[in-house]
Amino acid sequence: MTVHWTRKDLLGLRELSAEEITLVLETADAFKQVGTREVKKVPALQGKTLINLFIEPSTRTRTSFELAAKRLSADIVNITAAASSLTKGETLKDTAKVLEANHADLIVLRHSSAGAAQFLSTRVRASVINAGDGAHEHPTQGLLDLYTIREKKGAVAGLHVAIIGDILFSRVARSNIFALLKMGARVTLVGPSTLVPREFEQLGAKISHQLDEVLPSADVVNLLRIQHERQRKEYFPGLGEYIRFFGLTKSRAKLLKPDCLIMHPGPINRGVEIDSDLADGPQSVIFDQVTNGLAIRMAVLYLCGGIVTR
C-alpha cells in the first residue's frame, strides 16, 4: 500500500479513509514493538514541542499522550484547565495563539465542546490532535479500539461489534462507529432508547434495546461508561434498572461466544455496565487497550508531526 499521510491534524475518524486508518494501525505496529525493548525511546520527534492542552479533566488519555510524546523524544508541556488562562477569561483562540508564539509543533486538545479541535486547527499552524471534543469524536480511542480488535481477531471486516451504553453523549461511540463501518464491520448500538436515539441508524449502525438478542452474535462487545456526572436523571430511572436491562452481568455473559472480546474505554464502573469479574476475566482486553493506546498515540504524533518516511 502506498498511502501517504498528508494531514496536519487528526480531528476525527469520519474524515479518514480506510487506507489512512490502516496506515495508522500499521505505523502503530512498529511503535508497539518499540515498547517491548529495553530502551523504549526513539528520536522521531526530537526537537519538537508538544503541548497537552486538557481543558476538560482526563488522566488516562493525558498520561497516554504524555508517555507517547516522551517515547518519541518530544519536549512536552501539560496544561490543564485549572492552570490555564481560560479560567481568567482568555479565549481558546488566544490560548492557542500564545502556544503557537511559543513555537508549539503539536497541540493535543481535550475540550468539552464539540468542534473545539476543528476550531483550533484552522487557527494555528501547529498540528492539532483531538483528544476528545465534547460528544463529537475521540479519534485515538477509536483507533486503539480498532487496533485491539485487529490484533486479537486478525481483521476487522465482517465482525459484528456491539457498542453498549450511553451512545448519545459518547465521543468514543461516534469515533468507533465511523471507523468500524469504514473497515467493514457491522455495528449494533445497544442501550436505553433515551441514550440511543434513532438518528444513529442514519450513520449506518443498527440499533437494539434488547441486549440478550445482540450478545450471541457479537464478536466484540464494547461497553461504555455510564456517565452519571453528565446525565440528568431523566434519561433512565436509575442504575438498578439500567443494570437489569443493559448491564453485562455474569449470567448474561453466558450468551457470548467464547471468543467474544470484552472492551471498555474506561474508567470502569464495576458492577454497573460490567460485572467486576468479567472486567478481569479471560475475554477482557481492557488493559490491552491501554497498552495499544500508547502505540496508537505514538503513531498519530509521528504521522502528524510531519516526518513521514513511508
Next chain:
Amino acid sequence: MTTLIRNGRIIDPVNGRDEIADLLIVDGRIAPLDQRSTINHQLDEIDAANLIVSPGLIDIHVHLREPGFGWKETIGSGARAAAAGGFTTVVCMPNTSPVADSPSTIAWIKDRAAEVAGIHVLPAGAISKNLAGEELAPIGSLAQAGVVAITDDGHCIQNNELMRRAVEYARMFDLPVLDHCQDYNLVGNGVAHEGYWSTLLGLPGWPGAGEEAIVARNILLAELCDHRIHCQHISAAGSVRLLREARARGLKISGEVCPHHIALTDAAIENFDTDYKMNPPLRTQRDVDALLEGIADGTLDILASDHAPHAKFEKEVEFDAAPFGIVGLETELGLFLDLLVHRHKTVDLPRLIALFTVNPARLLGLESGTLSLGAPADITLIDPALEWTVDVGTFASASRNTPFDSWRLKGRAVRTIVGGKTVWAL
C-alpha cells in the same frame, strides 16, 4: 419639498394597486398627481423606470443593541444597515442593557433614534421585568412611552399563567405580544437542530418540538384572551401546521419567517462555523419546505430578519459557547426576492411586498405600509432583477456575522425614502 417618482411600477397591496405610474410626494406625504400643476417651486425627479415603487419596508424584528452593547451595533449603525437594506421602519428588541422594561429606557431609545437613525426606529418593550419571566414589566407605562409591542425576545416566558396575564393585560392597550417560542425544558442546552447533524457532530440538540410546544401554548392563550400573539422566527414544520389550523379558526395568532430558515438547512453546521448558529436553529429540508408552504398559503404572513449583530471576537469561539444569531438587515430583501420570488416562486412581487409592509403594519397598528394618498412618504425603490454579490466589507452594520458573504443574489433595494427624503441610495 416636492418629489416626483417617475415611471415606476407602483405596488401598493392595501389598495390592490400594481401599475406603471408616477408618484408625487408633497411635504413628506403621498399626494394626488394633479396637485403637481399647483406647484410652482423646484420639483425633484427620481427616475424609477424598471424599478418597483413599494411602500417603505418594515422589519419588526431587529436587535440594535443599544443601550449597552454598542460594540456589536448602535442605533445609528443599525439604522444605516436597515436603510441600506430598504427598510424605512424597524422594531428593536428590548434585550438591551438595561433591558427596555422601563419608560426611561424607551425614552432614551426614542431620543437616540430621533437624533441619529434617519428611519423610524420603533421600540418594543419587555413583557417581564428584566426579561426574567417572573413578574410583569410596567406594560401600561411602556405603552404610554411609545412601545409598539411587547416581547421577551431571546427569552420565553415559561410560566403559562404569567404569559396569559401579560396577553390579557396588553389587550387593554392594544399592544401585540411578540413571542420567541422556546420551551426551556425541551430545549435544554441545545445549540443545533436535533436530528442527523446534531447526532453526527455530537452537538446538544434543539428539537422542533421545543418551538411547537410554545406555539401551541400561544394559540391557546390567543383564543383564551382574544388578543394578538405573534410568534417570532418560526422554524419548525409542526409550528406551521399548528398556526395554519388556528388561523383557519380566525384566532389572533400570526407567525414570521427569517431568511436564514429558508435559505439554509442544518447541514450547514458541519464545520462548526458559528455564523450558522442561530436561535431557533437551522432545521431540515422538510422544515424549509413547510415554511415555504406556509408563506405560500398565507399561514406565515410577515417576513423579518432577526438582525442579531455580534462582534467577531464573540463569535470566534467554540460552537456551543458562541452567541446565537446573525446580522440580516442588508441581505434580507435580496434573499427573500431571490428565494421566494425568483427561485421557488412561492409568492409574486405584490404578495412579497405585502409580507414586508401592510401585514406588519396591521399587526402593530401603524399608519405606514401603504402608498395611499396622505400616507407618510416612506418608500422603497426595488430593482427585482439586479444581480449582486453580498460583500460584508460594504455593510453599514457594525458587525459582520453572516453566512451569506459572497452569495450571488437577484434583486435588492436601490433607494430608501423616509418622509419624502432619500436616506440611502445605491
